[in-house]
Amino acid sequence: MISIKNLKHYYTDADGNEVRALDGVSLEIKQGEFVAVIGANGSGKSTLARHLNALLLPTDGTVLVDGMDTEDENKMWDIRQKVGMVFQNPDNQIVAAIVEEDVAFGPENIGVPGPEIPQRVADSLAAVGMTEYAKHAPHLLSGGQKQRVAIAGILALQPECIVLDEPTAMLDPQGRKEIVGTVRKL
Template identity: 65%
Template sequence: MSFIELSGVSYCYDASGKKGQPALDGVDLAVERGEFVAVLGANGSGKSTLARHLNGLLLPTEGVCLVDGLDTRDINDCRCVRQRVGMVFQNPDNQIIAATVEDDVAFGPENLGVPPAEIRERVREALCAVQMEDYRLYAPHHLSGGQKQRIAIAGVLAMRTQCLVLDEATAMLDPVGRREVMETVRRLSAQGITIILITHFIEEAAVADRIVLMGAGRITADGTPREILEDRSLLEAHGLAMPFAASLTERLRSRGLMLPRDVLFREELVEALCPSN
């Protein structure tokens, strides 16, 4: 059994019972433990609705969502599901509630009834994991947007979560903040934490192990970053553009330069244009 399994999951926000276009429409998805999956799609594709099903914030109108074998619809499993899957949302200011960084990171474990000595150790480990240990006594409002999101991630890690879901977590950040958060995400992935990254930024999706492409509430493609991001027609059909390096490589090839077809990252294009050997 996969760590996360969705089978025939549909969801409609209209509580009136009227039929309409569902936000999710018969989604089947499996995520293995330790996998780094990017869920990519334009606004309105169903990405965020999918994310909120992964720890029971939303429950399927139809179908089943299982987390580590636990059914999100079962009220008795709800707490266990949310301990396994932690969420980080768009706006960092909406996720921080305490007067100091270390108090904010400690909030989750305190509500779980974790003993004080263990809470202190969890806070220390979580802040080290996001490289924010030197800021533990800072007031959060003195931090940058990227730093605040790293604190939000630390708060999830302090609960010993097994999976981190980031729902457009870099959408409100400047380029520096986005880079800080993505560097943190890649380190956590390397440590074996399951990552599900909800994004519309092509360059962020490119660093995942796998990309799930969504449109109109359905999964329309599922493959490696190279399989998905080098397919111009597929991306354009979803209102997305190719990564800059891949698009530039395609244009240079059309003008006669002998470049490989599978360039995805800027570093690969630089190496192709200026070989180090």
């Protein structure tokens, strides 16, 4: 599903200096595998995650998603439909004023037929245990609930792979428990 060969990524800091974030990462992930990447803050985990759906492109090396090179601009949208990304802070991902509208946002934008969207929304909210909050305003939810809404939004897109970038980092113990339970269930 994902093949990474000698991935290097450099950022430019405020002084114009190149800062190495990834240096020679190679990794193979098969379809159906559950993989956790661990490391200290600043070790490159989020940078690596953003390469998996072409939000970042390699400084050097290759990232292939289902055989598609992330550097191929013609494949970018195909890659992003294969690999859904849930960010660390759900507030950066939630865009609508009502939970079910937020979950429907992605499918609407990729052209899913209108009659199919409500079922995708219902199925996705059910999968993360948020059905009863469908009509609620996301800004009134707890951090764990918001993160589950963000996961539901990605599930509604039906990607083959989901990347979660530190999904429990900003949560209290109860929120962490909710997210870990959701991921285990998925």
